[in-house]
Amino acid sequence: MATERAQRFVDALLKLEEHGDLEGIVSLFSDDARVSNAASPRVFSGPAGARQFWKEYKGTLGKVKSTFRNMIEAGDRVALEWETQGTAHNGSAIAYEGVSILEWDGDRISRFYAYFDPHALGQELAHNTGARSEVPSTTPA
Structure with a gap:
């Protein structure tokens, strides 16, 4: 069974992916949060950094x-x-695919780091070599 904190993050990520809702996920990060992944040499800081990180994720x-x-x-x-x-x-x-590690300070995320193969993702983005996948379109009920 998913933990409450894990589920809050998953729900916010799905809202970002489906509807572009940045604020839902950004609100989970603490004022001194550090956000990054295996593809980025940059560490994004605080809510403004989290907003930039997730904006770039969705922008890609x-x-x-x-x-x-x-x-x-x-x-x-x-x-x-x-x-x-x-x-x-x-x-x-x-x-x-990959693994994300979230460190919490109370009810806010203080550190987020995602581990995945950035080379493979880069090849898919640059050369259209990824497995074909269909993402179901979401329509309002």
């Missing part, structure tokens, strides 16, 4: 959907094993 990808295989919580840390499929804004199909 068009239709996208992440699914989560495992959510593991130990103390103030959560590990999320995921797979993301969809298309980039350039039309390239993408399908990649």
Whole structure:
């Protein structure tokens, strides 16, 4: 069963992916949060940094959907094993997987880091070599 904190993050990410809602995910980060991933040499800081990080994430990808295989919580840390499929804004199909580590300070994320193979994702983005994936379109009910 997903932990409450892990589920809050997953729900916010899905709202970002489906509807472009940046503020929902940004609101989870603490004032001194550090945000990064294996593809970025940069560490984004605080809510403004989190906003920039997630804006760039969504700006790189068009239709996208992440699914989560495992959510593991130990103390103030959560590990999320995921797979993301969809298309980039350039039309390239993408399908990649990885693990994100979230460190919490109370009810806010103080550190987020995603581990995945950035070379493979870069090849998919640049050369359209990713496995073809269909992301279901979301229509209002």
